[in-house]
Amino acid sequence: MEKRIFSVSEINNYIKNLLDSDVLLDGVFIRGELSNYKVYPSGHHYFTMKDADGAIRCVMFKSSANRLRFRPESGMKVIVFGRVTVYPRDGAYQLYVNELQLDGVGDLYIAFEQLKAKLEAEGLFDSRHKKSIPEYPDTIAVVTSPAGAAVRDIIRVLGRRWPMSKIVLLPVRVQGSEAPGEIAAALDYANRYKVADLIITGRGGGSIEDLWAFNDEFVARAIFASEIPVISAVGHEPDVTIADFVADLRAATPSNAAELAVPDRYELWDMLHALEARLFGNLSSRLSLYRHRLEAYSEKRVLKDPVNLIADRKVALDSIQERLTGAMRASVAEFRREYVERAAKLDAMSPLKVLARGYAIAENESGRVIRSKNDVKSGDKIRIRVQKDTIGCTVD
Amino acid sequence: MNFEQSLKRLDEIVTQLERGDAPLDESLALFEEGTALIKSCGKMLDTVEQKVVMLRKGENGEPEESPFEGVE
Numbered sequence: 008m009e010k011r012i013f014s015v016s017e018i019n020n021y022i023k024n025l026l027d028s029d030v031l032l033d034g035v036f037i038r039g040e041l042s043n044y045k046v047y048p049s050g051h052h053y054f055t056m057k058d059a060d061g062a063i064r065c066v067m068f069k070s071s072a073n074r075l076r077f078r079p080e081s082g083m084k085v086i087v088f089g090r091v092t093v094y095p096r097d098g099a100y101q102l103y104v105n106e107l108q109l110d111g112v113g114d115l116y117i118a119f120e121q122l123k124a125k126l127e128a129e130g131l132f133d134s135r136h137k138k139s140i141p142e143y144p145d146t147i148a149v150v151t152s153p154a155g156a157a158v159r160d161i162i163r164v165l166g167r168r169w170p171m172s173k174i175v176l177l178p179v180r181v182q183g184s185e186a187p188g189e190i191a192a193a194l195d196y197a198n199r200y201k202v203a204d205l206i207i208t209g210r211g212g213g214s215i216e217d218l219w220a221f222n223d224e225f226v227a228r229a230i231f232a233s234e235i236p237v238i239s240a241v242g243h244e245p246d247v248t249i250a251d252f253v254a255d256l257r258a259a260t261p262s263n264a265a266e267l268a269v270p271d272r273y274e275l276w277d278m279l280h281a282l283e284a285r286l287f288g289n290l291s292s293r294l295s296l297y298r299h300r301l302e303a304y305s306e307k308r309v310l311k312d313p314v315n316l317i318a319d320r321k322v323a324l325d326s327i328q329e330r331l332t333g334a335m336r337a338s339v340a341e342f343r344r345e346y347v348e349r350a351a352k353l354d355a356m357s358p359l360k361v362l363a364r365g366y367a368i369a370e371n372e373s374g375r376v377i378r379s380k381n382d383v384k385s386g387d388k389i390r391i392r393v394q395k396d397t398i399g400c401t402v403d
Numbered sequence: 404m405n406f407e408q409s410l411k412r413l414d415e416i417v418t419q420l421e422r423g424d425a426p427l428d429e430s431l432a433l434f435e436e437g438t439a440l441i442k443s444c445g446k447m448l449d450t451v452e453q454k455v456v457m458l459r460k461g462e463n464g465e466p467e468e469s470p471f472e473g474v475e
Contacts, residue, residue, distance in 0.1 A: 286413075
């Protein structure tokens, strides 16, 4: 193979590529002592880690340094996690640090990272498993110590924001070797008897050892298995536990968990008042619409001046009456003329006229005219009608 | 009806009234229902005392409640 000549940056990049493709160097825990620790105005931290026989240059960028929960100093024994790569400008390899923990808790830290990686790979942190938190929970189960600050904070905030929900406290130990088993059992129990529609589990702040129960695999799996949505509430804002990753919702603190669990009733008062205003506003605008419509009707003559309408009708009635009376008069006159005419004819035929000439009519007692001898028998009372009178007789 | 259901019904009523397609007598009935709901929701929001109990496993395994006095 022909020997070729490289430039400095070419060889630096070649070495960088070698290191970058190495699996071990891509993410490695290193134990050592801090020295020459400096924080630059940029916010990045530069330091060296060393042991009895060697040293390695380290840089921790601002974004990672911001997550530190203590101020690192030269001389401290630490465990860091990061990747080793080459800084081509100086031709030097260095460690880019993501996490920095005090040694002594180092084993816990590694255990945390390992469990986190395992559960993450199993999908326990997947957002598709996250259950939604009920908007207005009726009963809230609180799985924590009955003696701690956490339970006080939770009850105080729930009482202020939403006293309508019932709080059911499932007392457990939250630190010590018994704690994980008790917490996991309480979560299972709450689910078996469906004691609530929301669970808050957590504790107040403390050291990493104090919070350790919430990094336990049993607790993580019990939270994952819970049918009831779970809010985790462990320690203070920067404390992140495995429970936080598995829970349906992570709260920064126990008080914050109570805030996330329930609405604020004062906000709901405002909402209710707004609905009330809409309700009344709608009805009154509806009514004023009807009122306007009513007023428009009343503008019409019929309703505005009923007397006028009556007068109109009166005139019409009068004229009808007039016509009716006229017609009646005419027909009465006609009738009278006809009557006189017929009466005259009738008069001429009247039997009374015959009587006037001296004839008489014989009637029996019931007024029937007697026309022959057979109409009567001896002893019958009969009447004889003459022009002016009636004469009673008896048949012989 | 619990708070959530009441609030949902109230929202329906207001929306329906604002659509304005119900006859007046129906609207008045809705309005009456709405004011009753506002009253009952307000009463719920007025709750003063929160129920806090301690839950322990009883002898037969069933949950047993006892008063919780742990908060000063």
